[in-house]
Amino acid sequence: MGLTIAQKIIQNHLVSGEMKPGCDIGLKIDQTLTQDATGTMAYLEFEAMGVPRVKTEKSVAYIDHNTLQTGFENADDHRFIQSVAKKHGIWFSRPGNGICHQVHLERFGVPGKTLIGSDSHTPTGGGIGMLAMGAGGLDVAVAMGGGPYYISMPKMLRVNLTGKLSPWVSAKDVILKVLQLLSVKGGVGKIVEYSGEGVKSLSVPERATITNMGAELGATTSIFPSDEVTRSFLQAQGRGQDWVELSSDPDAVYDEEVSIDLSALEPLAACPHSPDNVKSLKEIGAIKVDQVCIGSCTNSSYLDLMRVASILKGKTVHPDVSLAIAPGSKQVYNMLAMNGALADIIAAGARVLECACGPCIGMGQSPNSKGISLRTFNRNFEGRSGTADGQIYLVSPETAAASALAGVLTDPRTLGEEAPIALPEHFLINDNMVEAPASEAEMDSVEILRGPNIKEFPVTGPLEETIAAKALLKVGDNITTDHIMPAGAKILPYRSNIPYLSNFCFGVCDKEFPARCREYGPSVVVGGQNYGQGSSREHAALVPLYLGVKAVLVKSFARIHCANLANAGILPLIFKNEADYDKIDQMDELELKNVRKAIEDNAPVIVSDKTKGIEIETEAVLSQRQREMVLAGGLLNYTREQN
Ligand code: F3S
Known part of the structure; x- marks a missing residue:
């Protein structure tokens, strides 16, 4: 039986497991990327692993x-990441050099390689034929240390593209169509693979727009073949030697298939407040627009902004509209400056922002209250723009630019003939904002710069024979990761400062919990059903670890949080008999006798409640690999042992 493109890459990188949908597989990772909001923690974790130099081909x-x-705080984080990168063999892209996914596609991505990144839009790399996946910071740290990345083997979904895009219809409209057809849940547990005649007519940046927003389908990743179009792109980036051909076998078997005729597509928009709430511009009508933002990792390529510049050339932005444009990379920005397109953009009255995520991550440009904002970005969740009642529509750069001029949502097809814009034969290559790591000979002399916002990652040792601990907190059902470790703008800059964050742990449930942990030492948290639901943030496990939580004993766990606890080296235990939950009270003295042996033997863990004089039977929710991990004291220690 033939293989799909993704299956071929997986087969070449398979370290453990079977390529059957749903089976746990371990993959060798060739490249990693981080951005600063998740990167500080990933590098603290990497440091804690004690590996002197990354083992990936490129990080x-x-x-x-x-x-x-x-x-x-942010500046401290930047300095820390810069120095860690230099010391441990990681390339460093300075602030101002561009958005991670755009720059990675231009300067580092290689067809046929595996990439994980601590950012959910890492699948952008699928536009160049990489198997590129978003992952947690700890996963990225482990991959940098040479450990495999574990996923459940995805199903294969084929999107067959026929025909060719009509003038003024763009790649953004293709992925909006896919979202309309499949919904934000349609890609869960799947890899979306694009094929068919229509693929040939799409450039690499256009393909990358499509794979970028595959994240909004919930897909593991999305991927395009690596063909002559890919080769020309890499040659234009001065990296022709990185090209390899990649296509699916003619007899490859897909679990699902959908077809899209590119010629039949029209301009679309995702309406508030979900990327799959897609309608045609005709259906939405000429709504009045307050703001237009062009950029983000979805639509900030040279091609995108050249199209925008050609629409704006010689015109003026509507007086009621604020138009903000952020080029995706220094390469794009510099080329626009050199060929005059930037002058057209400035002359039209656009506000040009630095090459960064900017408004996409809520760093400025929040719309006015109840404001209608058209954005070329990938997400339009309620409140993400920074304005609680802002109405965000996701559109193509062409629709965005046309609407910025008209002051109302405008179909770009009304603009007349589209000026042909092609990718250049040679991009401007100037990597002077990318710093190479120190050589092996020099790395010992590199000093890590730790400002006051950079604190050590909490490290544990191997699991003890017996744990003596107090039940320092008892909570009810449906505790979310937000209860355990609240998020929010106020504490966002402290992601690299676990001691500071620990002051807020369980603050919603019991403000005194952190103080009790400091007073009494080792503890067990007792909870009800569905403990740890919600966001997958790993801080909800790392902060309790720092506070001395040794085990969490509950009626049932949410899956991802349970895995995060095991990664951190905290024992996730469930009651054999749920009624025993009522027998333990907060502040009871507990003992987990011979717990190490119980985990080794996959036997029940007996919790003695010394205060009540009773014994309670519990079970660790751990796979074989996770048992080994918890015995070693968490994923970092486990990876260190494996090395
Ligand atoms: Fe992409 Fe940055 Fe927005 S990585 S999704 S542009 S926050």
Whole structure:
């Protein structure tokens, strides 16, 4: 039986498991990327692993998210990442060099390689034929240390493209169509693979727009073949030697298939407040527009902004509209400056922002209250723009530019003939904002710069024979990761400062919990059903670890949080008999006798409640690999052992 493109890459990188949908597989990772908002923690974790130099072929640290510097915290984080990168063999893309996914596509992505990144839009790399996946910071740290990345083997979904896009219809409209057909849940547990005659007519940046927003389908990743179009793109980037051909076998078997006729597509928009709430511009009508933002990792390529510049040339932005444009990379920005397109953009009255995520991550440009904002971005969730009642529509750069001039949502097809814009034969190559790591001979002399916002990652040792701990917190059902570790703008700059964050742990449930942890030492948290639901943030496990939580004993766990606890080295236990939940009270003295042996033997863990004089039978929710991990004291220690 033939293989799909993704299956071929997986087969070449398979370290463990079977390529059957749903089976756990381990993959060797060739490249990693981080952005600064998740990168600080990933590098603290990498340091804690004690591996002197990354073992990947290429790892790159980007600064593109928290680029506003209104206090010392973000700047401290940037300095820390810069010095860690230099010391440990990681390339560093300085603030101002561009958005991670855009720069990675231009300068580092290689067809047929595996890439994981601590950012959910890492699948952008699928536009160049990489198997590129978003992952947690700890996963990225482990991959940099040479450990495999584990996923459940996805199903294969084929999107067959026929025909050719009509003038003024763009790649953004293709992915909006896919979202309309499949919904934001349609890609869960799947890899979306694009094929068919229509693929040939799409350039690499257009393909990358499509794979970027595959994240909104919930897909593991999306991928295009690597063909002559890919080769020309890489040659134009001066990287022709990185090209390899990649296509699916003619007899490859897909679990699902959908077809899209590109010639039949029309301009679309995702309406508030979900990327799959897609309608045609005709259906939405000529609504009045307050703001237009062009950029983000979805639509900020040279091609996108050249199209925007050609629409704006010689015109003026409507007086009721604020138009903000952020080029995706220094390469794009510089080329626009050199060929005059930037002058057209400025002359039209656009506000040009630095090459960074900017408004996409809520760093400035929040719309006015109840404001209608057209954005070329990938997400339009309620409140993400920074304005709670802002109405965000996701559109193509062409629709965005046409609407900025007219002041109302405008179909770009009304603009007349489209000026042909092609990719250049040679992009401007100037990597002077990418710093190479120190050589092996020099790395020992590199000093890591730790400002006051950079604190050590909490490290644990191997699981003890017996754990003596107090039940320092008892909570009810449906505790979310937000209860455990609240998020929010106020504490966002402290992601690299676990001691500071620990002051807020369980603050919603019991403000005194952190103080009790400091007073009494090792603890067990007792909870009800569905403990740890909600966001997958790993801080909800790392902060309790820092506070001395040894085990979490509940009626049932949410899956991802349970895995995060095991990664951190905290024992996830469930009651054999749920009624035993009622027998334990907060502040009871507990003992987990011979717990190490119980985990080794996959036997029940007996919790003695010394205060009540009773014994409670519990079970660890761990796979074989996770048992080994918990015995070692968490994923970092486990990876260190494996090395
Ligand atoms: Fe940045 Fe927005 Fe992409 S935050 S990485 S531009 S989704």
